[in-house]
Amino acid sequence: MQREDYNLAFLLRYENVAWYENGKVRILDRRVYPYKIEFVECTNYMQVSEAIRDMVTQSAGPYTAVGMGMALAAYEAKHLKREDKLAFLNEAADKLAHSRPTTANRYGQITMKCVEKAEEALSLGLDPVQCIFELTIESLNRRYHTMEKAARYLVEQIPENGVVLTQCFGETIIGMMCRIANEQHKSIRFYHAETRPYLQGARLTASVCHEMGFDSTVISDNMIAYVLEKKDVDLFTSAADTIAMDGHIANKIGTFQIAILCKYFGIPYFVTGIPDIDKSSVKDIMIEERDAEMVLSMNGLKHTMEGVKGLYPSFDITPPHLISGIITDKGIFSPYDLHSYTKTAVEAFY
Structure with a gap:
């Protein structure tokens, strides 16, 4: 199987996102990257769930971590009888899916597919651990390939020598945007909102763009209006943790205020991602509130x-x-017309 992480930055290579091997899951600790390269090692699936909740990994990282966590759960259950094994895996699927509430629907799609794969493996006399691991790699390949399609539409919107503002860490789309731009020899300059309180924009997005050869400048979150007014920004882009079918999107705190400023200055805002068909409206979006201590301290x-x-x-x-x-693998859609996305076959993403 060809891997889709070729020519991408360190942060986006599969082994550096989350990786199962020999009864352990290793997750790159993004809380301290890039000034430290450390991995958190999990020996049971609950530790994987805790790592996601504690933001050892975030953005699209948990999509991989929950799959690898399910491989670890299958390893934990290897000595159980079939019925008990499946019960254990179903419990693990639910726990991992609800590691963070706003994206529980997306995580759940992955973990339940892992349960189905384990059941199929047991029926065929195969090792469910290996089958779930391979399924997770397939899912990674699929997501990277799908977001590469979206990245091509996004790069088309950026002029030569264009200036792009980013928010937080869009992970796969950031890497694919840079890879496509490199393939097209397109010059882009980036401004990265730092994204308090965890600084994902400063530590993660800027690191990927810089490592992949792009001019990258970090700004604090209260400099947005100044930069939009003075620095000839061509467009603002972000991923989304949720894209409801009525066009409302949830993304890292601060995205809303940047979008308001872009509207004021006449700068387009393109959201990248796949619509969440199971979320019909903004009423289906749950906003997670985290420990306020993270705001009161740093490092x-x-x-x-x-x-x-x-x-x-x-x-x-x-x-x-x-x-x-809304930029998807099928093209660019009006946020008021996302149901058109479903008029043609929707391929599995997670």
Whole structure:
């Protein structure tokens, strides 16, 4: 099987996302990358779930981690009887899927496919651990290949010597956008919003774009209006943790305010991703609130007085009137017409 992570940055190579081997799952700790390259090693599926919840990996990383976590769960259950083994895997699938609430539907698609693959493997006398591992690699290949199609449509929107503003870490689309641009010898300059409180834009997106040869500049989250006004930005792009069918999208907190500023300055905002057919409207989007301590400190250093409170919603919701287009593997769709995406066959993504 040809792997789809060729010519991509270190952060996007399969073994550096999440990897199952010999009864363990190894996950690159993105909380400290790039100034440290460390891996968190999990010896049971609950530790994988905790790693996702604790943001050892995020963006699209958990899609891989839950699959590898299911391979680990199958390893944990290897001595159980068939019925008990499947019950254990179903429980693991539910726990892993609900590691983070906003994207539980996406994780669940992956984990339940792993259960189905394990059941099929047991019926055929095959090793469910290996079959789930191989399924996860197939899923990775499929997602990378699908987002490469979307990246081609995105790169078409960027002029030669264009200037692009990013938000948070879109992971696969960021890598594929850079790979396609390199293949086309297209010059792009990037401004990366730092994305407090975990700095994914500064540490992850900027690292990928820089490693892949692009001019990359990090800005703090309160510099957006200045940059849009003064630095000739051609477009703003982000991925989305959820794309509801009514055109509302949820993405890293701060995306909404950037979209408002882009509307004010007349700069297009393109969202990349696959519509969530199981989320009909904004009412189906759940916003995860995380530990406020993450806002009150950074890198272990507290920067507020005792008694000062914090607030940390992980995501915000951007309405369709602020979105210029949803870029998918099938082309660019109006956020008001996402049902057209389903008029032709929808290939499996997760």
